[in-house]
Amino acid sequence: MQFTRRELIRTFGVAGALGAFGGLPGLLRAADRERIVVWRNWSGGQSCIPADRPAPANEEELAALIRSSAGRVIRPVGSGHSFSPLVPTESTIVSVAKMSGLISHDNASLQAEFWAGTPVSQMGGPLKEIGQALPNMADIDYQTLAGAIATSTHGTGAKYGSYSSQVVGLRLVTAAGEILDCDAHVHPEVFNAARVSLGALGIVSRVRLQNRNAFRLRSKNWVQDTEELLEDMPRLIRENDHFEINSLLHSDVSVASALNETQETQTKPKEGGGDADKVNMLEGVHTRYRNSPRIQATLLNFIARHLVSFPDAVDDSYKVFANVRDVRFNEMEYEVPAEAGPACLREVLKKIRDQNLNSFIPTEFRYVKGDDIPLSMFQGRDTCAISVHQYYDLDYHNFFAQIEPIFWKYDGRPHWGKLHTLNARLLEPLYPKWKDFLAVREALDPGGRFLNAHLRSVFGVRG
Amino acid sequence: MHPFLRIIFLACPLGAAACLTACGDHGPAGPPSAAAPPAAAVLSPELQAVYDRSCKNCHAVPASGAPQAGDARAWAPRIAQGADILIEHTFSGYKSMPPLGACMDCNEKQYRALIEFMSGASLKN
Numbered sequence: 001m002q003f004t005r006r007e008l009i010r011t012f013g014v015a016g017a018l019g020a021f022g023g024l025p026g027l028l029r030a031a032d033r034e035r036i037v038v039w040r041n042w043s044g045g046q047s048c049i050p051a052d053r054p055a056p057a058n059e060e061e062l063a064a065l066i067r068s069s070a071g072r073v074i075r076p077v078g079s080g081h082s083f084s085p086l087v088p089t090e091s092t093i094v095s096v097a098k099m100s101g102l103i104s105h106d107n108a109s110l111q112a113e114f115w116a117g118t119p120v121s122q123m124g125g126p127l128k129e130i131g132q133a134l135p136n137m138a139d140i141d142y143q144t145l146a147g148a149i150a151t152s153t154h155g156t157g158a159k160y161g162s163y164s165s166q167v168v169g170l171r172l173v174t175a176a177g178e179i180l181d182c183d184a185h186v187h188p189e190v191f192n193a194a195r196v197s198l199g200a201l202g203i204v205s206r207v208r209l210q211n212r213n214a215f216r217l218r219s220k221n222w223v224q225d226t227e228e229l230l231e232d233m234p235r236l237i238r239e240n241d242h243f244e245i246n247s248l249l250h251s252d253v254s255v256a257s258a259l260n261e262t263q264e265t266q267t268k269p270k271e272g273g274g275d276a277d278k279v280n281m282l283e284g285v286h287t288r289y290r291n292s293p294r295i296q297a298t299l300l301n302f303i304a305r306h307l308v309s310f311p312d313a314v315d316d317s318y319k320v321f322a323n324v325r326d327v328r329f330n331e332m333e334y335e336v337p338a339e340a341g342p343a344c345l346r347e348v349l350k351k352i353r354d355q356n357l358n359s360f361i362p363t364e365f366r367y368v369k370g371d372d373i374p375l376s377m378f379q380g381r382d383t384c385a386i387s388v389h390q391y392y393d394l395d396y397h398n399f400f401a402q403i404e405p406i407f408w409k410y411d412g413r414p415h416w417g418k419l420h421t422l423n424a425r426l427l428e429p430l431y432p433k434w435k436d437f438l439a440v441r442e443a444l445d446p447g448g449r450f451l452n453a454h455l456r457s458v459f460g461v462r463g
Numbered sequence: 464m465h466p467f468l469r470i471i472f473l474a475c476p477l478g479a480a481a482c483l484t485a486c487g488d489h490g491p492a493g494p495p496s497a498a499a500p501p502a503a504a505v506l507s508p509e510l511q512a513v514y515d516r517s518c519k520n521c522h523a524v525p526a527s528g529a530p531q532a533g534d535a536r537a538w539a540p541r542i543a544q545g546a547d548i549l550i551e552h553t554f555s556g557y558k559s560m561p562p563l564g565a566c567m568d569c570n571e572k573q574y575r576a577l578i579e580f581m582s583g584a585s586l587k588n
Contacts, residue, residue, distance in 0.1 A: 034571040040555055040562040055568035080562050095567035100516050119565070121520050142561065272526035274559060324528055325559040 010176065025339060039093060041080040043392045048088035055095040059179060059205045065094065067177030069327065075452055076199040078147025082417035083331050085454040089216060096146060099205055102126040110222070110451045111168060113208040116146035118313065124318025132211040136160035137321035144203045151417035152196045152376045154385065155321060156366035157242040163205050165371040169208035172201060175445040193440040196375040198416055200441055200459070217320040218262040221310035223345040226254040237367050246362040247345065248282065249352050250293065251300035255310065255362070262314060270313040274326030278308060279361060283391070286360035294358060328392035330363055331398045332419045333385055333402045334412030335377040338367060341384025346411040348386065348403055357398050361389035374433035377413045426461025501577035504580045510573060514580065517565040522581055538582035549578055
């Protein structure tokens with residue numbers, strides 16, 4: 001009979017387990033020297049050592065798990081791509097990764113239902129086979145579907161909402177272990193709240209999405225003066241399906257990206273691999289010339305305009321939207337009213353340059369259509385999403401602390417999956433339907449089983 | 464060399480940067496090649512399921528930049544670093560490799576078996 005280290009400690013206590021196997025060395029041999037498993041997010045900025053890491057195979061196992069662990073905190077975990085501490089708990093983290101793939105679809109309505117653990121990267125292919133596509137996608141596809149909708153993850157495009165805005169139905173396993181189907185007609189108040197829930201209402205097991213017909217995209221990227229781009233922004237977001245700019249810190253230029261639907265049949269695939277070469281170039285310039293700001297700016301302007309190439313691509317939409325990110329970073333993003341976006345970005349870039357802040361990863365500037373979801377960052381207003389990043393190996397606290405007040409000045413709402421310092425007292429005024437969400441949460445989970453310390457602070461729930 | 468170009472050359476470690484790869488990258492190696500047939504090792508049905516829903520998303524997609532399953536040449540420099548480094552990168556994540564390899568309930572033995580399957584090599588320690 002074999003015992004895991006955890007089972008030994010549970011059965012005999014630490015001292016008993018050590019004694020039974022001749023002290024620590026003996027115990028390590030008995031446990032085949034397996035390391036303690038620390039859960040971390042992608043950036044490494046968040047971590048925890050959970051007591052349990054179950055991955056139920058189906059909804060019945062998930063419901064049984066929740067019922068059998070009454071009184072214990074449970075946090076759902078997706079791909080670990082959130083930068084904020086949504087997951088960490090010393091109790092249980094539950095993965096629905098085994099519930100993955102396309103469940104069903106409807107050709108007439110262009111709707112499709114997926115298991116919630118499906119990685120977004122695994123949705124494009126199956127959808128294409130049934131003639132459908134997600135109308136818009138984020139610029140990475142590492143997220144799981146459940147994680148993406150829990151945090152209102154989004155791409156760019158003034159006419160396109162977040163992933164959550166495409167949800168037309170979902171199934172939730174509640175704190176009582178009950179399975180609850182909801183949509184606009186069945187439990188509509190739960191449905192509306194669950195479309196962006198931070199995993200605080202229960203565990204989502206399946207999601208039905210409103211898609212569109214499959215399509216192809218052409219991506220075009222170019223380098224241009226940042227001020228020219230911001231001046232021309234109304235036209236750029238009006239004339240392009242999906243438009244964004246990435247501004248190089250400590251310089252005068254940005255990389256503009258325009259993605260538009262095309263009927264071109266000849267494929268020009270995106271370059272493989274990630275962005276490490278370009279980011280390493282930025283790091284190299286910043287490291288050597290940070291203390292010579294004028295040289296740094298001149299070099300960055302020249303290199304971006306003349307030495308770096310950004311080839312066009314034409315392919316199926318899901319192959320063009322997503323990028324490989326192989327340089328890890330931490331991120332803060334705020335959503336400001338669309339019309340305030342250019343002024344806010346100008347102030348962010350000026351602050352970074354004037355204060356010579358220690359960061360070199362470009363900002364990201366995108367547009368998202370407003371929606372009607374209580375906890376969505378896009379609730380009630382068309383939005384401009386502005387992100388700042390810090391290389392994972394550099395401290396982000398000082399950098400983000402100097403930028404965050406600028407976002408507050410522009411009435412910004414923090415992205416739920418990214419770093420921010422707001423608690424319930426500061427968040428409530430930003431969300432007109434805040435109390436609607438809290439009422440649903442209290443009704444579904446009065447004991448706070450799906451709340452960790454971060455979410456207790458966010459929702460103002462005492463432990 | 465023109466002084467300005469010399470500055471750019473000094474500023475940009477592009478030669479080294481160009482060698483860096485991406486998703487699931489466990490260390491230095493050349494660019495990934497198209498997915499070759501997986502190594503001769505056979506996975507249990509349980510681990511095959513883990514491979515299919517987690518590892519395969521990068522390790523069978525050359526554009527991801529990850530070393531491809533069955534590409535012994537791409538894996539060789541990673542394997543040479545030793546099992547401790549590979550397991551550490553699997554646990555903590557590395558470049559675009561997600562922490563815990565996107566398998567939240569896997570244990571160390573399973574990670575070792577999956578690495579051996581994809582690399583076609585035995586982990587020594």
